[in-house]
Amino acid sequence: MYIVLGVIVIFIISLFFTVKQQTSVIIERFGKFNSIRNSGLQLKIPIIDRVAGRVNLRIQQLDVIIETKTKDNVFVKLKVSVQFKVLQDKVYEAFYKLEYPHDQITSYVFDVVRAEVPKLKLDDVFERKDDIAIAVKRELNEAMSTYGYDIINTLITDIDPDIQVKNAMNRINAADREKTAAEYEAEASRIRIVAKAKAEAESKRLQGQGIADQRREIARGLVESVDVLNKVGINSQEASALIVVTQHYDTLQSIGSDTNSNLILLPNSPQAGSDMLNNMVASFTASNQVGEAMKKAAKKKSSEDDQEA
Structure with missing residues (x-):
C-alpha cells in the first residue's frame, strides 16, 4: 500500500517542472522534438516526455585572443570580445543545428581578423x-543568424604588439616628447632673451633721454647765468670762465662732503682755480686776436680782388 502510494506521489511530482527566467527548455517525446517551454511552471508526461536541454536566452560574452601580422610585418595580439544571445523565436535552430556555438564564433572571429589586420x-x-x-x-551576423544567434556587439578591447616593437614605440614616443619639450624650452629662452633685450633698449633710451634733458637744463642754466653776468658788466668770455671755476669748486666741495670717497684729483692745489681762470681768460683773448686778424686779412683780400676787377 505504501509502495503504491509512493509511486503515485513520484509520478505526480514528475508531471511538473519549472523553467527559469530568460531560459527555454527543449522537450522531446520518445527522442523526437516535441515542444519548447518558456519560464514558469510546466507540465510533461513522465517516462514519455523528457527535458532534452536548456537554452540560455541572456546576453553572453566570448573573449577571443588572436595573434596575427600587420602589413609592416609586426606580430600583434588582439582581444576581441563578442556579445551575443539566442533569439527566442529560434531556440530550435540554436539547440539542434549548432552543437558548439563558442567554437563556431571563435572560428569566424579568427577568419575576419586575420583577413583585415594584414x-x-x-x-x-x-x-x-x-x-x-x-x-x-x-x-x-551573416553566419550565426542561420543558427538562431544574434550578435549584439563586437569590441576590440586590447591590442598588444610584440614586446620589442612595444619598447621601440615607447622609445620613439619618449624621444618625440623630449624633442617637443626642447623646442618649447628653446622658444621660452628666446622669448626671455628678446624681452630682456627690449627692456634694456627701453632702459637705455630712457637713460639717454634723461641725460639729454639734464644737459639741456644745464645749458639753459648756463645761458641764464651768462645773461645775468652780462647785465652787471661782465662779458661772455669772463662769465664763461667764472662759471667753469665756480663749477670746479662746487665739484671739490661735493667730493669733500662724502666721507667714504677715495677720489683724488691730480694735479690739484689752492691756486688751481686761479690758474684755470687766468688760462681761460688768456685763451679767450688769444682767440679774439686770431679772429680779428683773420677778419682783416679776408677784408684786405676782398679789396684787392675788387681793384683787379
Missing part, C-alpha cells in the same frame, strides 16, 4: 580598430 600597418590597427570590429560583427 591589410593595415600597426599604427592603422590602433586607429581603425572600430572598423575591424564592425567587419567582425557583420561577418558573424
Whole structure:
C-alpha cells in the first residue's frame, strides 16, 4: 500500500517542472522534438516526455585572443570580445543545428581578423580598430543568424604588439616628447632673451633721454647765468670762465662732503682755480686776436680782388 502510494506521489511530482527566467527548455517525446517551454511552471508526461536541454536566452560574452601580422610585418595580439544571445523565436535552430556555438564564433572571429589586420600597418590597427570590429560583427551576423544567434556587439578591447616593437614605440614616443619639450624650452629662452633685450633698449633710451634733458637744463642754466653776468658788466668770455671755476669748486666741495670717497684729483692745489681762470681768460683773448686778424686779412683780400676787377 505504501509502495503504491509512493509511486503515485513520484509520478505526480514528475508531471511538473519549472523553467527559469530568460531560459527555454527543449522537450522531446520518445527522442523526437516535441515542444519548447518558456519560464514558469510546466507540465510533461513522465517516462514519455523528457527535458532534452536548456537554452540560455541572456546576453553572453566570448573573449577571443588572436595573434596575427600587420602589413609592416609586426606580430600583434588582439582581444576581441563578442556579445551575443539566442533569439527566442529560434531556440530550435540554436539547440539542434549548432552543437558548439563558442567554437563556431571563435572560428569566424579568427577568419575576419586575420583577413583585415594584414591589410593595415600597426599604427592603422590602433586607429581603425572600430572598423575591424564592425567587419567582425557583420561577418558573424551573416553566419550565426542561420543558427538562431544574434550578435549584439563586437569590441576590440586590447591590442598588444610584440614586446620589442612595444619598447621601440615607447622609445620613439619618449624621444618625440623630449624633442617637443626642447623646442618649447628653446622658444621660452628666446622669448626671455628678446624681452630682456627690449627692456634694456627701453632702459637705455630712457637713460639717454634723461641725460639729454639734464644737459639741456644745464645749458639753459648756463645761458641764464651768462645773461645775468652780462647785465652787471661782465662779458661772455669772463662769465664763461667764472662759471667753469665756480663749477670746479662746487665739484671739490661735493667730493669733500662724502666721507667714504677715495677720489683724488691730480694735479690739484689752492691756486688751481686761479690758474684755470687766468688760462681761460688768456685763451679767450688769444682767440679774439686770431679772429680779428683773420677778419682783416679776408677784408684786405676782398679789396684787392675788387681793384683787379
